Amino acid sequence: MVRQVRSFNRTVTQRIGVLNDAFLARERPLGQARLLWEIGPDGCDVRQLRSRLDLDSGYLSRLLRALESDGLVVIEPSGTDGRVRSVRLTPPGWRSGPSSTNGPMRRRLSSSAGSTRGSAPG
Numbered sequence: 001m002v003r004q005v006r007s008f009n010r011t012v013t014q015r016i017g018v019l020n021d022a023f024l025a026r027e028r029p030l031g032q033a034r035l036l037w038e039i040g041p042d043g044c045d046v047r048q049l050r051s052r053l054d055l056d057s058g059y060l061s062r063l064l065r066a067l068e069s070d071g072l073v074v075i076e077p078s079g080t081d082g083r084v085r086s087v088r089l090t091p092p093g094w095r096s097g098p099s100s101t102n103g104p105m106r107r108r109l110s111s112s113a114g115s116t117r118g119s120a121p122g
Helices: 002-016 030-039 046-053 057-069 091-096 102-116
Strands: 073-077 085-089
Touching (some): 030 091, 046 085, 057 073
16 A cells, blocks of 8 residues: 555656656745745744754755745844744745745646546556
């Protein structure tokens, strides 16, 4: 059963292109795209992101640095506690993040739905 589920998951992720660097037509790998979504319109503390996504702090730091160097997020000390870092989306980050997900996701899933029919393991 586990083998079948894993096979199905691999098939679906390959067909919809989740692991491609251009996931959801954003030119972003899945990890970065998910992080933009999770930061959201109000921003959040880095430690909340790490906890919510159950990410290693080194991996999260690399993702955030990549997004920051691309001008999509700003990382700064929290207004209430200087030891805590907060992250928020910049205008380009907002265009690449939550507000842009629905259209590309819907198109990608719609175009892939027909090609995945009948390919589930069994």
